[in-house]
Amino acid sequence: MKIHPKHIGFDIDGVVADTMEAFIRLAHEDYGIENITPSDITEFLAEDCLTIDPYIIEEIFNRLLTSPLEAGLKPMAGSMVVLKKLSQKAPLTFITARPQKDPIAQWLEANLGPEIFGACRLIATGEHDSKGEYIKNMGLKYFVDDRAQTCILLGKQDIIPIVFSQPWNQGKHNLTSVENWQAIHEMCQIPAESSPSD
Ligand SMILES: [Mg+2]
Structure with a gap:
């Protein structure tokens, strides 16, 4: 599945x-x-x-x-390739606890390109512990986050959390985790590559 x-x-x-x-x-x-x-x-x-x-x-x-763009914030290795593939099947949804939406919206647009960004949904909650409500309202069942406490809370709210492994979440949960974007790619239904003759 x-x-x-x-x-x-x-x-x-x-x-x-x-x-x-x-x-x-x-x-x-x-x-x-x-x-x-x-x-x-x-x-x-x-x-x-x-x-x-x-x-x-x-x-x-x-x-x-x-100012994430000016600060040189980079996409996680492999993230943009996988997100671009996922976007062919459904709009992307991002829910961040950042308090300001505009700076990270500009960063996402710069990295995903205007077309994919234009279709995506982005919410800046300003705090960690309200994410569950937004995740449900957007019809999502799974959520990838690196904060163990957030994932544990989501697990109690009928959402399946996927912990993105980072040094700060090691040993703090016993939930499903992924080491990298390749693992997210393998978990998801990705459209087949178009053949050169298409
Ligand atoms: Mg995070």
């Missing part, structure tokens, strides 16, 4: 966007902090696991929230 693309939705940071890569890169390039590795980020809130100045952490996250 594979997931029909109309039934799956996606969180953005840590799933579609490689927010951790951008955080580590900006900390290094702009604040001279050289010793952070992905495995150091063992908590969802970076200030809970890193010894760097919380003011710097906040400033970097603010840049990623308000």
